[in-house]
Amino acid sequence: MNPAETTRIRVVLPLHLQRLARVGSEVQVDVSGSVTQRAILDALEARYPALRGTVRDQATGIRRPLLRFFACSEDYSHEPPDAPLPKAVAAGTEPFLIVGAIAGG
């Protein structure tokens, strides 16, 4: 992909983050260059500053332990943050899903 190319990515958010960002269940963000977890989350936080620190720790950049990243029915949570995501995500045909663990009371 051309590093300067901008791609519109679909991102599905859990309920609490929808409310925090005051958006619906799915948002779209523009990502420049390679479509990776880090690039998507950088774009998401830039577009919705209220989400900073809620998906990944602000100091370390590490994914919060009770959140998972899915795309195309696969769990990408343990993939490196700079690894390219599936082409269907980069093409905007499939969303990148941020999912909260079903746990707690």
Add this chain to the structure above:
Amino acid sequence: MSSVRILVGTRKGAFILTSDGKRAKWEISGPHFAGWEVYHVKGSPVDPNRLYASQSSGWFGQVMQRSDDGGKTWNAVGNAFNYNGATGTHQWYDGTPHPWEFKRVWHLEPSLTDPDTVYAGVEDAALFRSTDGGQTWNELAGLRTHGSRSQWAPGAGGMGLHTILIDPSQPERIYIAISSAGVFRTDDAGKTWRPMNRGLKSQYIPDPNAEVGFCVHRIAMHPSRPNVLFMQLHWDVMRSDNAGESWHEVSGNLPTDFGFPIEVHAHEPETIYVVPIKSDSEHYPPEGKLRVYRSRTGGNDWEPLTNGLPQSDCYVNVLRDATSVDTLDECGIYFGTTGGQVYASPDGGDHWSAIVRDFPPVVSVEVQTFS
């Protein structure tokens, strides 16, 4: 016409309760930040419509909220709490060194003079300050770099900085308390700090002159007499008459001197309140009777206040930040419980009634008075 606004933080959101000065009928708004833990909500004393709230979650971490209209609307502000300089280590439960890790904001203390300035006490223990209405936070690192820090250890609920008291007569003087390190005081607006724990005793600390290591649960002062401090220690109710330089016990005739909150009457600096809890093993009232105890003598002589409070089969707790007073002519006192009740007494504790009975567990209660 006078009115009262109560800011309630719970395990599942924040609520705002309002009443006129009679404090008999209440309107309830909320939950705000539904489903999130709200450790504390507090308003600026110089601009009461400026509110700050600490919203957190095991899933999504720490979020800070600010309202400029008394809680009708809220906006997320900055939530980057980065320790200043080297992170350093404190003592872990097993005695080994453990690095400082930010977990959440326990307590918010707005400045007495500037609505854009607010202090935040956090876990792992540190004091942060914002001077731009919560957009950015900077650590007052002189506290966490105190020479005793390697001996600080978390209490059962974590190593939280839970109390911040600003001396209204000299705002450069601030007291903080950490579980379980103890009380510290600065006289230079946070640059340098001294432990203020002389006279505190713990059965697990053999050294009678230990500088730190005390599980202070709460301290309180009356603004007209800032050199007098009251403390609910883990066990023991304590008093200092010299700005924390030394403490002496005033538990007196309390049925148990374990508890969490301690509060001072708005107009009577020698009238104080505690909620005795059976023990640190059983966090509920003795005999299943929910009793607030009042001393009109600054401690030692205590009377139970029971009118309107459950006197059988009550097994709730009252957490350290869950009491507050209003400043109307007849001082009202309020507290929330882990059972979801918020109780109010419009007459200094003589008569109580529940404003609500079925909230989520109450973590904090703050009262704003409009006269």
